[in-house]
Amino acid sequence: MDQLQVQTGNERLKRLMLSLAKPEKWKATEELAAASLRAYAADERLARVDTVIIIGHGTSLATAMNAEFLFSRAAGAAARAVPAYQFRSYARDYLKRPERTLVVGISCSGNTESVVKGLEAARQAGALAMGITGRGETKMREISDYLIEADTAVEQEAGMTAYSASHLFLLYSALRAAVLLGEKRGNAKGLKYWEAQWKSVKNAMSALPELFEKMGGLAEEYSQEEMHNVVALGTGPNLGTAQEGALKICEFAWVFGACEELEDFAHGRFREADGKIPLLLLAPHENLQEKVLDLLAGCEIARTPTVIFTQKALPEVQKLADRVILMPAVEEECLTPFLYVFPLWFLGYHFRSRQGKLVGERRFGLKATDISYQAYLSRRQT
Template sequence: MDIDVLTRQTSRLGIDLATLMEPVRAQVEAALSGLGGHHRRRVCIVGDGDSYHAGCAAETAFELIGDVICEPQPAQRFLSYHVDTLPKAPGDSLIVLVSASGRTERVLEAAAAARDRGLVAIAVTGNADSPLALAADASVDVSLPEPEPSPGIRTYQASLLALLLLAVQLSAHTGSEATAQELCAELVALATTVSATEQALRGPCEALGHALSDAPVIGVLGTGPSEGTAKYGAAKLVEGAGVMAFGQDLEEWCHVERFAGPLDMPLVIVAPSGKSQRRARDVALRAATLGRRVIILLPQDDEPLFAAGLQVLPIPGSVREPFSPLVYHLFAGHLAAGLARHLGRRPFQSHRPTGPAKA
C-alpha cells in the first residue's frame, strides 16, 4: 500500500460527499419509514475503529438535531455490557450498526445480540450484500465508486454522512419537514467547503508531517463532536504513518496528559465554531506556554491566536457545529501522508519485511 493513497483518498472527499448525498438520504428515509417511521427515544451507534469514531462525531447531531438520547458504543462494550441494559419496549431504541466492510466480527455479533433482545437495527455499510446488511432490519448502502485498500478515509466520511442524515431524518418526526430539508441543503453545500478545505490543508499538513516527525507521540484534542474527530484523526496518524497518537477530550487532557512528557509533545486541537471553541482556544494558548508544539484548526474568519510554538490551520467557510466533523477531519489524511513520507513508512506498517502490522 503506497503513501499516496492517503492523499488520493482525501482529495476525493468533496466529490464523494456531493455524489453520496442524495442516494444516502433517500435510503435513510426509506429505512426509517420501513421500520415504522415513528420517533425513537434513544439511538445506540455500534462500531469499531473508524465506525466507532464516526458514531462519537455524530452523537451531538443526534442529540441536538434528532432530539434523541445517543449512545456511541464500541462493539465489545455493547456486547458485553450495554445491550442488556436497553429497554425492550417497541419503539424505544434504535440500534445503528456501522461497518464499512459489513464483515466486522464484533459488529456482526452485536447485530445478533440486538436481535435476540428484540431490538430494531439499521446497518450502515459499504457492502449492500454483506452479512451485516442481511442481519439488520434495514440497511443504508454507503458504497463508493472505485474503492481501494486504504486506512479508511473515504469510507469514514461515507459512514459519518449516513449517521448525520439519520439524525436529520429523525428530526423530521419531532420538528418540521421543512427544517429537515434545510438541514439537508446545508449538508449538500458542505461538499464545496470540503473541497476547499482539502486544498487549503494539503500543503501545510504535508509540511507539518516533516516538522513533527521527530515526535514519539502526538495528541489530538477536541470536545463534543470534535472529540470524535480527534479520535479519528489520531487513528489516521497511527494507521497511515505508524506514529503513536491519541485522541482525547480537551478538559481530560488538562487533567491527565498535560503532565506527560516530552514537554514539546505536539498537540492538534480541533476548534470549530461552537460551544467549546472558547475553551479550545484557552487550552491551545496554555499548552503553548507549557512548551507544547500546538496546531489548532480554526475557522479562517475567527480572531487569530498568537503564541510561540502555536500554528493556526485556517478552515474555509462556515459549518454548524454538529456537522463540523465532515470538515474538520480533513487534516488527518494529509498530516499522516507527510509523516509517512518523511519517516519512510507506508500505511499499516506495510513497509516492514514481515508485512502489515506483524511483529
C-alpha cells in the same frame, strides 16, 4: 515492495483524499443513502424511537462518535456512541427501554463480528437494528431492520490498506438516517435545512488542496525537530474526529497518536507534555476557545507546541498558539467533522510519505481480523 510501487500507492491515496474536494465525488454515496432510506420512509416504528445507540470499532467507532451528535441534533433523540464489543457484552445494561431504542451498527465491511452480534442482541431484546455499511451481501444485511448503504469500497478498489474516504461516506449516510428519524419524530429542522447545510460543507471542501500543502509543511517541521508523537484534542461533535485523526496517524505513519477530550487532557495526561509532543486542538467555533486558552496557557509554561484548527480564532488564541490553521466556515458544528478530520489525515500521510515509505502499510502484516487467538493457534499447529 520497490520504491516505484510505494510512490504509486501513496499518490493513489493522496488523489482519493483530495478528490473529496469535488462535489461529484460524493454523488455515489448520496444516491446510495437516498435509495436505501426510501425503503423505510413510511415505517411508522421509527416515530416511537427516542434513544439511539451507535456501535462500531476503530474508524467505525470514530464515525459512531461523530454520528452521536448527528442523531442528537438532526433527530432530536438521546444518542450515545458505544464500542461494539462493549455493547454486545452488556446489551441488557444499555437497553432499558428497547421498544423505544434504535441500535445503529457501523461497519465498512458489514461483517465486523462484534457489530453483527450487537445488532443481533438489540433485536433479541426488542430494539430496532439499523446497519450502515457498503453494498453487497453481508451479515449486517441479514440481521438489520434497516440497511443504509454508503460507497465504502473505494479503498479496496484502489488496493489501499487503511480507510479514509469511506469514514466520511458512512458518516454522510448516518446524517441522512438521522434526518429521516427526525422527520418521523416531528423535528422542526427537516430535510431541506440539512441539505442546505450539507451543500455548504461540500463547497467548503474546495480548501482541501491548500490544507494538504499546509500540513506537509508542518510534518516537515515536526520531523526536523524529532516530534514523532502527537495528541489530538477535541470535544462534542469533534471528539470522534480527534479519535479518527489519532487512529489514522497511527495507521498511516506508524506514529503514536493519542486522542483526548479537550478538558480531560488537563486532568493527568498533561504531565506527558514535554516539548516534543505537539497538541492538535480541534475547536471549530468560538464557544470552545475559553478552554483552548486554558490549555494554551499551560502549554506556554510547559513549552509544548500547539496547533489550533478553528474557523475564527480570538486574538488571545492567535497570540498564544504556535500555529493557527483557519478552516472554512461551517454553520452547523455537528457537520464540522466532515472537514476537521482532513488535516489529521494529511499530517499522518506526510509523516510517512516523506520517509519514502508506504502510507497505511500494515505492521507485522496484521489486520484487525488477524488478531485472533484461534487463528494464532492454527498458525502454531501448522
